[in-house]
Amino acid sequence: xxxxxxxxxxxxxxxxxxxxxxIRVHGARENNLKDVSVELPKRRLTVFTGISGSGKxxxxxxxxxxxxxxxxxxxxxxxxxxxxxxxARPDVDLLExxxxxxxxxxxxxxxxxxxxxxxxxxxxxxxxxxxxRLGKPHIGSPNAFSFNVPSVRGAGAITVERGEGRTxxxxxxxxxxxxxxxxxxxxxxVTDFDRxxxxxxxxxxxxxxxxxPGYTMDGWYGRIYRGSGFFDPDKxxxxxxxxxxxxxxxxxxxxxxxxxxxxxxxxxxxxIQKTLLSKDVDAMQPHVRAFVERAVTFQTCPECEGTxxxxxxxxxxxxxxxxxxxxxMQISDLAGWVRGLDEPxxxxxxxxxRHLLDAFTEIGLGYLSLDRPSGTLSGxxxxxxxxxxxxxxxxxxxxxxxxxxxxxxxxxxxxxxNDLLLQLRDKGNTVLVVEHKPEAIAIADHVVDLGPGAGxxxxxxxxxxxxxxxxxxGTVTGRHLDDRARLKESVRSSxxxxxxxxxxxxxxxxxxxxxxxxxxxxxxGVAGSGKxxxxHGxxxxxxxxxxIDQGAIRGSRRSNxxxxxxxxxxxxxxxxxxxxxxxxxxxxxxxGACPTCNGAGVIYTDLGVMATFESxxxxxxxxxxxxxxxxxxxxxxxxAEVLAMPVAEAxxxxxxxxARTPAAHAILDRLADVGLGYLTLGQPLTTLSGxxxxxxxxxxxxxxxxxxxxxxxxxxxxxxADVEQLLGLLDRxxxxxxxxxxxxxxxxxxxxxxxxxDLGPGAGHDGGLVVFEGTPADLVxxxxxxxxRHLAEYVGA
Numbered sequence: 167x168x169x170x171x172x173x174x175x176x177x178x179x180x181x182x183x184x185x186x187x188x189i190r191v192h193g194a195r196e197n198n199l200k201d202v203s204v205e206l207p208k209r210r211l212t213v214f215t216g217i218s219g220s221g222k223x224x225x226x227x228x229x230x231x232x233x234x235x236x237x238x239x240x241x242x243x244x245x246x247x248x249x250x251x252x253x254a255r256p257d258v259d260l261l262e263x264x265x266x267x268x269x270x271x272x273x274x275x276x277x278x279x280x281x282x283x284x285x286x287x288x289x290x291x292x293x294x295x296x297x298x299r300l301g302k303p304h305i306g307s308p309n310a311f312s313f314n315v316p317s318v319r320g321a322g323a324i325t326v327e328r329g330e331g332r333t334x335x336x337x338x339x340x341x342x343x344x345x346x347x348x349x350x351x352x353x354x355x356v357t358d359f360d361r362x363x364x365x366x367x368x369x370x371x372x373x374x375x376x377x378x379p380g381y382t383m384d385g386w387y388g389r390i391y392r393g394s395g396f397f398d399p400d401k402x403x404x405x406x407x408x409x410x411x412x413x414x415x416x417x418x419x420x421x422x423x424x425x426x427x428x429x430x431x432x433x434x435x436x437x438i439q440k441t442l443l444s445k446d447v448d449a450m451q452p453h454v455r456a457f458v459e460r461a462v463t464f465q466t467c468p469e470c471e472g473t474x475x476x477x478x479x480x481x482x483x484x485x486x487x488x489x490x491x492x493x494x495m496q497i498s499d500l501a502g503w504v505r506g507l508d509e510p511x512x513x514x515x516x517x518x519x520r521h522l523l524d525a526f527t528e529i530g531l532g533y534l535s536l537d538r539p540s541g542t543l544s545g546x547x548x549x550x551x552x553x554x555x556x557x558x559x560x561x562x563x564x565x566x567x568x569x570x571x572x573x574x575x576x577x578x579x580x581x582x583x584n585d586l587l588l589q590l591r592d593k594g595n596t597v598l599v600v601e602h603k604p605e606a607i608a609i610a611d612h613v614v615d616l617g618p619g620a621g622x623x624x625x626x627x628x629x630x631x632x633x634x635x636x637x638x639x640g641t642v643t644g645r646h647l648d649d650r651a652r653l654k655e656s657v658r659s660s661x662x663x664x665x666x667x668x669x670x671x672x673x674x675x676x677x678x679x680x681x682x683x684x685x686x687x688x689x690x691g692v693a694g695s696g697k698x699x700x701x702h703g704x705x706x707x708x709x710x711x712x713x714i715d716q717g718a719i720r721g722s723r724r725s726n727x728x729x730x731x732x733x734x735x736x737x738x739x740x741x742x743x744x745x746x747x748x749x750x751x752x753x754x755x756x757x758g759a760c761p762t763c764n765g766a767g768v769i770y771t772d773l774g775v776m777a778t779f780e781s782x783x784x785x786x787x788x789x790x791x792x793x794x795x796x797x798x799x800x801x802x803x804x805x806a807e808v809l810a811m812p813v814a815e816a817x818x819x820x821x822x823x824x825a826r827t828p829a830a831h832a833i834l835d836r837l838a839d840v841g842l843g844y845l846t847l848g849q850p851l852t853t854l855s856g857x858x859x860x861x862x863x864x865x866x867x868x869x870x871x872x873x874x875x876x877x878x879x880x881x882x883x884x885x886x887a888d889v890e891q892l893l894g895l896l897d898r899x900x901x902x903x904x905x906x907x908x909x910x911x912x913x914x915x916x917x918x919x920x921x922x923x924d925l926g927p928g929a930g931h932d933g934g935l936v937v938f939e940g941t942p943a944d945l946v947x948x949x950x951x952x953x954x955r956h957l958a959e960y961v962g963a
Contacts, residue, residue: 186263189230189565189596193259197224197853198625204614206230208263209563211587211597213610215636215643216628217885219620219844219858222600223569227269229256230598231567234267254780265596267565268556272573275540275548279353280314283543284493284536287554292519293536294345297489299512301482306343311482311489313352313474315344345479350467354474357443359435361415363461367404375403378438378461379454387437393424394431473537490537496930497523498532525554529586530579533673533694533930544878546574546693550583557586562594572603573882576692576911577956580605602885604647608633615643621812621844646886651893651914653942653961658685658900658920664705664874671703672696673934681705683874683905685920686896690910690953691937694929697909701876705907712872714880719851719859724755724766728809728847731837731866736829737820741805744824745798752805758795760786790848801825809848813837816847836865839898841891858883874905881912893918913960916953917942924953 187208194202199221206212214222236253275286284290294308301311309315321339328334346352361367369375371392374383381387392399396417397410406414417433432440442458466472473480473490480488485507492500501523507516526532529550534543543551549571556566571587572580584606591597591611601607613636615629628641636644661684669677674696681687689697706713719730728734738749751758759765763783767790771779782788789796789806796804801824803811811819817834820827837845840861845854854862860882867875880896881889889912896918899906908915916922922945924938937951945951946958 188263189265190260190262191225191229191258192261194225194229195257196228197221198621199224199229200625202616202625202627204627204630206596206598206614207612208265208596209591209594210611211591211599211609212612212614213607214598214600214614214616215602215607215885216616216624217620217642217887218841218861218883219854220616220618220624220885221626222616224625225614225616226567226598226600227271227569229258230261230264231267231269231565232256233258233261234264234565235269237264238266265563265565266561267567269567270549270552270556270571271567271569272546272549275543275551278541279539281540282493282536283534283538283540283551285314286540287522287551289519289522289536290493292515292522293489293492296512296515296519297482297484299515300484300507300509301489302484303482305478305482310343310345311475311479312345313354313479314346316346316351317344317348317476318342343476343478345475347467347470347474347476349469350474352474354467354470354472355464356467357439358463358465359438360461360463363457364415364434364438365403368402370402371397371399373402376434377457378434379457390424390429390431391434394422396431493537494535496532497526497534497536498930500536501527501532521558522554525557528557528582529553530575530582530693530929533928533933544574544698546572549573553586556590563596565596565598566590568597568599568601570601570603570883571599572601572606574693574879574911576690576952577605577913577960578692578952584609602883604886607636607643607647615639615641617642619844621846621849623844642887643885649886649890649914650960650962651917653917653946654920657941660685660921664708664905666700666704669700669704672699673930674699674703675934677934677936679923679936679939681907681923682921684900684903685905686900686918687905687907687921687923688910688916688919689907689923689925690916691925691933692929692952695925695927695933696935697925698878699934700923700925701878701907701909705874706876708874710871710873711876712867712870712874713876713878714860714864714867715878719854719863723850723852725851726809726848727813727837727842727845727851727862729755730851730862731833733830733833733837733847736827736833737805737808740825740827740830741798741800744800747798751795751798752791754790758791758805760790760792762786763790765790809846811847812843813845813847814843817843833865833869836868837862839868839895840865841888868899872904874907875899877906877908877910879910879912880908881910881915889914913957916945916957917961922953924951926951926953 189206189208192203202225214226216222232253233256236255239247239250239253275281294311297311298306298308319341323335324338326334326336350356363377365375365377372383376388383392396413397406413433415433415435417431419430419432422429422431442454443462475490480490482488492503495503501520504516504520504523509516526534531547531550571583575583580603587597587599588609599606607613610633613631613633614627615636617624617626617628618641629636629639629644637647638644660682663680663682666677666679666681677700689701691697705711728737738752741752742749748757750756754765760783762785763769767783767786767788768780769783791806796806798804801819808816813834817831817838819825820830820834842858842861842865845858860880864880880892884892893915896906910916919942922938922940922942923936924945926933926935926937938945938948938954942957945954946961949955949958
């Protein structure tokens with residue numbers, strides 16, 4: 167019998183299992199990365215810096231985190247993988263030392279109207295169990311407190327088996343109590359339709375009476391209504407009988423045959439509710455959104471008073487409060503109420519709920535309420551809400567990946583966020599953070615700086631090491647790390663004022679204020695103090711106001727900067743005019759598209775449970791157009807070559823010579839103005855970083871005719887070096903006669919303002935007041951507010 171040889175290690179050497187203390191990346195080429203190789207220490211906090219578009223997200227999210235998630239997904243059976251998103255392997259030679267990655271990104275939480283802060287964080291699930299156990303009177307199971315579960319009743323004959331084949335028929339009825347308000351169906355708001363916006367009663371259907379987008383008589387919807395047989399399509403709607411009008415507007419789904427095809431007919435109003443009103447208003451096309459805003463009024467449900475809950479759910483109480491009352495409380499107050507409950511029978515449940523609610527307060531979201539719709543949270547609030555479930559986790563040796571966790575945070579709150587990141591690291595986790603703020607970079611154990619430029623000018627490692635080494639490195643980030651804006655020596659005088667009286671949206675307490683016009687006005691205050699409520703609630707909806715918010719740009723992989731900004735229209739027309747052909751030939755989504763790949767440039771092969779394989783189209787070689795279209799040129803370039811140009815090159819190309827196109831040049835000018843000169847015209851929108859998307863939106867909106875521009879945290883995703891360029895852009899807007907109102911936390915923007923409105927003093931019900939208004943110099947001299955103290959420290963006053 168032989169025994170396997172044992173290897174004994176010298177006492178001073180670490181165990182072989184402890185040597186894997188690095189995450190090694192070799193030859194990463196995802197997006198714009200140029201064969202990047204880097205080694206990241208585990209159980210440390212590594213911050214990735216670099217200008218917007220330099221490749222930070224490509225390295226951290228698209229390479230390291232994506233591969234970790236893909237490998238974990240592969241441990242499941244093929245059957246389970248079929249229900250999971252299939253992830254392609256990143257373009258990288260070698261990845262070693264990966265641990266489980268948990269991604270906490272800035273993606274807005276789904277804007278499903280049924281989703282609230284409580285449902286998104288499981289707080290509502292816990293409260294429903296609590297009320298089903300302790301609520302008086304007892305009304306039923308946790309479903310009786312859910313605004314997403316309707317009540318169901320039924321009655322009829324049932325067959326009871328009584329042994330040896332004997333059966334007996336009995337009558338029975340049952341009721342399953344749900345918490346959904348029957349009037350608003352758990353939405354908290356009811357819709358009322360303006361019939362004059364739905365149809366013109368002086369016209370018949372055949373004359374085009376329906377005014378709903380997409381309901382023309384030539385289209386499928388129109389043919390269904392015209393051929394239904396429930397009303398005369400040649401009779402004006404104003405002369406319909408009560409029965410005919412009811413059928414047109416409200417008829418229940420009914421099987422009919424139209425033009426030999428079996429289809430379901432449904433009244434106009436329920437059809438619109440299902441097809442249009444089930445979508446997020448912001449996601450609609452502009453003409454559809456305009457119709458909804460014109461035809462539909464949303465008002466608080468009169469039966470549930472906006473709580474979404476049925477009367478039975480609101481009648482059951484604990485310590486004098488119903489589940490609707492506690493969901494409407496500020497979370498910091500709710501945490502105190504839960505601590506006051508002493509019920510050993512539900513002890514574990516109360517402990518879990520206390521821990522969850524305390525995590526909200528710890529992370530700086532104590533000012534929210536659980537009934538707040540999740541679609542109304544800002545990017546920063548959504549990211550911190552996602553962080554909550556990880557704070558109390560017992561997991562160690564996990565890689566946490568954060569995308570600018572300080573977004574939307576006042577300087578006062580950044581320290582708290584830094585503490586949370588360090589807590590996660592100190593539990594033995596690897597923390598990777600993409601960040602621009604110097605206060606967050608300062609706590610890093612290890613820094614990786616990407617650059618030197620953006621887009622094709624980036625994608626390489628410029629520096630890796632300590633924060634002190636970064637300062638001395640001479641990279642763009644290193645040079646700007648200690649930049650501090652100075653207070654302006656002189657400020658502009660206002661040319662007028664925008665009056666706000668009695669503003670009481672959300673937590674505002676009857677605010678009266680005059681917002682100066684013709685200047686750069688910055689609205690600031692701690693997160694949750696009421697900044698967005700004041701600006702979006704009282705300024706944004708006025709005439710002549712252009713709002714540029716943080717909402718994501720919606721676009722498929724076929725969308726690019728040229729299509730999004732409207733730049734492609736003048737380019738197509740210029741090509742068509744120069745060659746005497748139709749403009750549609752120069753669209754890869756229309757007649758000019760390569761027939762093999764349908765204008766996508768790539769061919770996607772679905773491999774079932776494996777990741778979809780993507781290969782460059784051999785017919786057009788990725789150019790997306792038919793070969794015959796590429797024979798037409800403008801200024802010596804074909805359409806594919808023009809779409810491959812960076813903005814800066816295209817700006818020169820369309821400025822003069824045969825290709826001179828003033829309409830295209832004006833749009834390119836604005837794109838260069840916001841710092842997107844490196845972006846290629848045909849780059850898919852899905853590959854742009856957060857900062858790039860917002861600046862693209864800014865460039866597009868700058869072309870609109872408006873006297874007042876409202877910007878919601880325009881420094882989001884901007885490198886320190888880019889903030890200076892943004893300030894120059896804001897100055898040019900003001901100098902051209904515009905009024906600019908900016909919601910912002912960045913001290914450089916505050917210092918550059920002509921006028922500051924500071925809200926507070928705290929968040930939630932502790933905020934909602936104007937605590938200061940005046941010039942930045944006065945705010946620094948005053949130092950009576952949190953913002954004033956932090957700004958004074960920033961400018962070294």
